[in-house]
Amino acid sequence: MAEINLSISGRKAQSLNLVQKLGAIIGLVAIGIILITWGGLTFKNNVLWLSLLLSCIFIGAIVYTIGTYKGKTAGIKNDGVFHRSHTSRGVVGWAAGIVFTAFYIFLYWYPEYLGYASGVEGTNQGLVALFDPLSMFFKGKPASQWFVYGTLYTAIIISLGIKFIVKYRNNRYQVTRTIVVIVSQLFLAYLIPEILAGMNYNDAVDASGQYLGWYDTDIKNVWPLDYDFFYNWHMDAMQAPAYQPLGMTYLVWGIFLFAIGTPIITYYVGKRWYCSWVCGCGGLAETAGDSYRQLSSKKLSAWKFERWIINLVLVFVSIMTLATLYGYFMNTNSLFGLDIYAYFQKPYGFIIGAAFSGVIGVGFYPILGNRVWCRFGCPMAGYMGLIQRFKSRFRITTNGGQCISCGNCSTYCEQGIDVRAYAQKGQNIVRSSCVGCGVCSSVCPRGVLKLENGPEEGRFGNEGPIVLGNDGFKLDQ
Amino acid sequence: MDKIVIIGNGISGVTAARHIRKNSDQPILIISAETEHFFSRTALMYIYMGHMRFKDTKPYEDWFWEKNNIDLLFDFVQNIDVENKMLQMKSGAPVLYDKLILATGSKPNMFGWPGQELNGVQGLYSYQDLEKLEENTKITKEAVVVGGGLIGVELAEMLISRGINVTFLVREAQFWGNVLPEQEANLISDHLREHHVDLRLNEELDEIIDDGNGQVKQVKTKSGEYIDCQIVGLTVGVSPNIDFIRDSGVEVDRGVLVNEYLETNVQDIYAVGDCVQFKQAPAGRKAIEQVWYTGRIMGETVAQTILGKRTAYHPGPWFNSAKFFDIEYQTYGWVRPQFAANESDFFWKHPNGKMCIHVVWDNSTDEFIGINTFGIRLRHELFDQWLKNKASIQLVMSELKTANFDPEFYHHYEEDIVAKFNAHTGMSVAIKPKKWWQKLMTN
Structure with a gap:
């Protein structure tokens, strides 16, 4: 017996072991550095403290991962999920939700309280100043709150992505997918854009001190998720002579990916190629948010709400963008007498771009689950969802009559799909909201679910009420 | 229209109800003394291990039953009055039926071991067993699980997830020996040991020993060894849950006896699922087959018969x-x-x-x-x-x-x-x- 329980009773809420505690303490040091600089403290030696912060994020996560999974066999690791306060909407979960939400509110609307340009002559202080050395290294200028956000975001996806890989190491779909998620975030969303900015292909100032503008150089951040792609300043920046030929390349690529690339790839493999493989929002949800996937609502009422809201956001972004394009090509600021910024862009940016995707989408992870934005709000998910539902080769196949209705698939579906409702009838799962994370298939104890691409014919599987295993009769025959 | 009453809200009874409702508007009442709403019995272990909450194991939301006009009654049937087509209930008024489906499931076997009535001794089948396990393992550090089958492994996995040491007594020379060939049995035995299950093959329970206060203290095995434990899981199979049916006039043996149409000897009374014993077993199958899937297929089948399309039970390939x-x-x-x-x-x-x-x-x-x-x-x-x-x-x-x-x-x-x-x-x-x-x- 390698593992002997020395406690006096069976433990329900498993206490942390020593290694886990060490990992948690290292992680708390990172959180502590963020909180005290957020609180206003400006370090003298930001290089040292930033190095410490980033090291603590990585080392803390890795040590915690070792403590959690070392000595455990490869397999499903959901023991105690609903016994822990953190992952079952307990006090710790709520506290985490409040802190995340507060961070987003400051990030979007009060960056000066994070230290952005709040010092003498617009210098950074506190948390933003902490990231100045890294920003200087990449592009020779002080950090913005968005640089802070991007750096932390990437560090969290990498560190908790490693934890995810170890947790799901029995499943090569999960391992492969998560490596791609990490690489996409690190290179496409973070390093390449920062390096391009450093090479003055973006976010640059010319010799006379004239700012040349900024455009998004994350090649996968596509309209309509990147809702300001067609905004005047974004279009102008992509066409700025100093940024060529890269700027125009991004302009053409962005339109191609939205109009041609996305529908074609989604037809062949479903929206998962984006949502759970390369998307940044999806990347955070799959890694940092993995602990909260069981909190999504599986109620029919939630599904009904979802179908309205996500499609309305898609309509909203389309109208807003049409107004924007009208303004851009007609060289006007108003449409039907309405100011395009005040009546279209600003409401979308505030309600959807910031409040929905950031504050609710991530802030509420520990309360509503990790895919609130992706499920209810993301117009890109809405767009691909329509393709996935009506014209795609992707489906989750149900394996004949093997379902035992246990509910693991539904419980761990981050998108709140009641997977079991289909599986127990022998039907395949064809749903616009499925992001193809594959966790339903992973947690199924009977090998019932498989994500696969195949002919559209027969895609819905068994359509009769009788599941496999009775050859005595067929209904309606 | 005939009123259909189903005793038991497990997979068999509920499947029958759903299929009848799909094709007919006749009144349907499901009676259960276990839980108010249908849940997936196969998921009991996941509740204990914290993978799911009880409500996550319910395949249908609670509004489903009213919306589909399926009445539910949370009460215990004491006996069946086949003459008057009436059920005597433990707490409520008698219930009348036109057609009755018995879907009463199983109960864990207890083979009369000395000490099997002690606190801390239990099986694992029902929601009540799960509650009992939660209670019993508050003070538990060591457990003995008896019986080398599927429920025994589940129980071992559950207990180990809470850090309880498990000794697993298996009477046969290999794990699940009446089902698995030796190679597979050995593979699973190795895996159980990898999970720190103290697997004892060729070992049987002899008696369960009282700590003096009516609580389990240890077990004695047939080979004479004493093993300390605060809980004993008896998972040596299940038997049809038919005690209240025995004197009703419905013919029973080990289970409720039915023909291939799932009809009992009494007109308008049918039986499905774990509680069934076929008078003549389907080709290649056992007369009593207590499996989720066969329960579901029986529910589908009996629904056809009740809908007027008399259908024999053909479970298809195993x-x-x-x-x-x-x-x-x-x-x-x-x-x-x-x-x-x-x-x-x-x-x-x-x-x-x-x-x-x-x-x-x-x-x-x-x-x-x-x-x-x-x-x-x-x-x-x-x-x-x-x-x-x-x-x-x-x-x-x-x-x-x-x-x-x-x-x-x-x-x-x-x-x-x-x-x-x-x-x-x-x-x-x-x-x-x-x-x-x-x-x-x-x-």
């Missing part, structure tokens, strides 16, 4: 599945623990010791008889078709790539399996490339 800690198991057709004279078999095992397949075929006709698979998922529909069509072992082996149901990006072993199969049998099966599986379906 299939089953389970999970032993980390290792999934599926089976299609028959792989019996001992092979008959006309049966040949081939066993393949991955060097990691956690995956294997075992195929059986008829050595005179080459007809495929069955397959066991551990750690590799296979497509039910294809095997169902191959079994119905009496496909040859050569056909099955050649299409293994298409029959695989593992997630994308998994390692595949079909080439190795078929190469070793050819070497073992002297056959020369050529493995075919993977194709879209529905292309192999003939209907």
